[in-house]
Amino acid sequence: MSVIMLKIGGSVLTDKQKSSTARPDQIDRIAAEIGDSIDSKKLVLIHGAGSFGHHQALEYGLKAGLSQANIKGVWPTHHAVNILNSMIIDALYRHGVYAVPVHPLSSCVLKNGRIEHICLEVVEELLAAGIVPVLHGDVAADLRKGIDIISGDQIITALAKGLKADQVGVGTNVDGVHAKDFNTIEDISPANICKVKETLIGSRGVDVTGGMYGKIMELMDLASYGIPSLVFNAEKPGNVSEFLQGTCKGTLIHGD
């Protein structure tokens, strides 16, 4: 089963500066592009939480792990991203893509913030049934910390390994990974990763899961398993469709 994995960053789908504020035009456009180009492809979609969940996670201090003081923040944090997830699935339906949520809070266990267990069986069977599983950044149970935040970048890496994905894309709000001179870096591999680290510029807005460098480290890990990935600009109309057709440009992250 040939599997495509696509993550769309929270900065594309939401206004990261304003708590729980979606960008419905972007959500609808991306859903339409997926509808236009999915054909019979097996797609797993992952979305960032953006301003749905990040603000709540920061307010309650969930990254520090569970305490008597912040236990009341778990449900509001999850519920916020669940609302964004429902908007995205509704948009996919409008464009003929039959998708359902697979919530990490229901299906993942972390250990010090890293995925210890992820319920691959559900994702595999939904794909086999012709349904698009949609995962997202979330709060999840943690063996050591009680609770922690799981990023969409970590999910795409773990799932791509588990499902032996054929094509992995990370849609952001920039034209791939930028050096300080604002030129897009065409490819990143173990050969140039140290130089890339020095020259990276930060991503905009609130991000409790790490910015571009954290993203690249997740994708370098994936590349070491023989699975390359493309970081591209999902804000640019047509790029999501081109990614699904294998023609999109961006930064290719690959192994040696």
Place this chain on the structure above:
Amino acid sequence: MSVIMLKIGGSVLTDKQKSSTARPDQIDRIAAEIGDSIDSKKLVLIHGAGSFGHHQALEYGLKAGLSQANIKGVWPTHHAVNILNSMIIDALYRHGVYAVPVHPLSSCVLKNGRIEHICLEVVEELLAAGIVPVLHGDVAADLRKGIDIISGDQIITALAKGLKADQVGVGTNVDGVHAKDFNTIEDISPANICKVKETLIGSRGVDVTGGMYGKIMELMDLASYGIPSLVFNAEKPGNVSEFLQGTCKGTLIHGD
């Protein structure tokens, strides 16, 4: 870890005659009783879908398995029960019970309508963190049928086995299991199960997951693993609290 499992039927929490109609007074009362009596007990809550999901599942014919015609019914069916689930978790929070959803669609795989895989790890770790996992009747991926309906009764049985539950309660809208003369049957075991089958009366309203007899068969299966369960009236104020304290009356379902 001593674990209590409590299922509250959809007929208690919703008006089964009207699509997507909750009974907010009942939801709030039950949440309050849980808040009063949970102390430091490890509780897993399961709720039926009631009129949130049953009507949609019937409308789209999801029990027949996935087809090109009904694939569009999967998300609306799940989304409906997700709304009920959010109401219940909100009510629990109001009464100081920190609960989160564990959606079967995200965490279970079926095979011909029976649970083939359930993500126990998540439920275990949430309990360890002092959080109440809340599961529910749902639509879920099925290895043979593409998709099928999973009942709360099947979930409580599978989880009780997996977690080696110490106490299992099934709260319905009747005083336990009734014979035709309307007297409650005090206990059901392999010794009287055939007689019970003959004398059972039906439960009210729409139920795509089977009525009282299906429920008893699930609980007889659980009893054969050495885990007895109590079917009791969760509509009667005080009974949920009494169940958590181990003093509630109803029908005890047990092994030889």
